[in-house]
Amino acid sequence: MSKRFRVGSVIVAILFLSLAVVGQQKERSGSRGGGSIGGKGYREAAGYVVKRLGLRRNSVVVDIGAGDGWWSSKIAEKLGPKGVIHAGEVDQKKVDTIKEKWEAVPQIKPYLCPTDGTGLKENSCDLAFISKTYHHFDKDTHVDYLRHLKKVVKPSGRVVIIERHADLASGRGKKHAWQPGLLGQQAEQAGWMLLRCELIPGSDHFMATLVKPEAFAEKLSRRLTRRAQKVI
Numbered sequence: 708m709s710k711r712f713r714v715g716s717v718i719v720a721i722l723f724l725s726l727a728v729v730g731q732q733k734e735r736s737g738s739r740g741g742g743s744i745g746g747k748g749y750r751e752a753a754g755y756v757v758k759r760l761g762l763r764r765n766s767v768v769v770d771i772g773a774g775d776g777w778w779s780s781k782i783a784e785k786l787g788p789k790g791v792i793h794a795g796e797v798d799q800k801k802v803d804t805i806k807e808k809w810e811a812v813p814q815i816k817p818y819l820c821p822t823d824g825t826g827l828k829e830n831s832c833d834l835a836f837i838s839k840t841y842h843h844f845d846k847d848t849h850v851d852y853l854r855h856l857k858k859v860v861k862p863s864g865r866v867v868i869i870e871r872h873a874d875l876a877s878g879r880g881k882k883h884a885w886q887p888g889l890l891g892q893q894a895e896q897a898g899w900m901l902l903r904c905e906l907i908p909g910s911d912h913f914m915a916t917l918v919k920p921e922a923f924a925e926k927l928s929r930r931l932t933r934r935a936q937k938v939i
């Protein structure tokens with residue numbers, strides 16, 4: 708084998724290996740959520756998301772699967788000093804992390820929650836916020852969980868669910884994603900109305916807002932009556 712041929716073979720092998728490593732890294736970053744399409748993109752749009760939550764100052768929120776409490780901290784800014792965010796986690800280590808990390812934000816109340824519910828009282832929350840946790844709920848328990856939230860959330864309250872859109876996920880990322888259509892069906896089965904479902908700008912995550920149809924219909928009818936009275 709000539710020296711030139713051997714050098715050429717080595718270069719080709721190095722190029723091949725580099726491409727394989729880059730491919731693997733791309734795949735991993737997509738599934739972990741580090742890529743620009745979605746990765747942490749949904750966090751970069753936090754201002755947009757928090758605005759769309761429709762929160763008032765002093766509201767009570769439950770952040771289900773709060774993780775490191777990052778979303779709880781963003782929501783706390785909106786609620787003001789008298790608001791409350793129950794930051795629920797099934798992992799004690801994460802509860803401890805939230806306590807430590809957000810010690811200076813007293814509105815955040817970290818707690819160990821059960822896997823099949825919030826453990827909170829009926830009619831106690833204005834919003835149930837579930838970011839990238841819905842797909843973690845035990846198989847075939849999603850409708851029951853949403854039924855539970857119907858009790859915990861006040862009549863005029865909402866549920867907001869953020870998940871990676873299953874059609875936009877690839878590789879292992881598919882396991883950490885959800886179909887908006889399926890969520891809509893499950894919400895309806897549990898007695899919620901899907902008010903809106905939208906892609907979060909700049910990410911491959913969607914945000915679904917659920918309301919109680921009875922309370923929403925009443926509010927809408929009052930608003931329409933007021934408008935009609937103004938016209939007359």
Ligand SMILES: C[S@@+](CC[C@H](N)C(=O)[O-])C[C@H]1O[C@@H](n2cnc3c(N)ncnc32)[C@H](O)[C@@H]1O
Pocket residue numbers: 771772773774775777778795796797798801820821822823824837838839840843844845
């Ligand atoms: C992917 S992380 C999302 C963290 C955070 N919400 C976010 O968007 O960055 C999912 C979290 O949900 C928690 N989790 C899983 N199942 C849960 C359940 N049934 N109830 C509450 N938390 C749960 C996990 O411990 C984990 O911290």
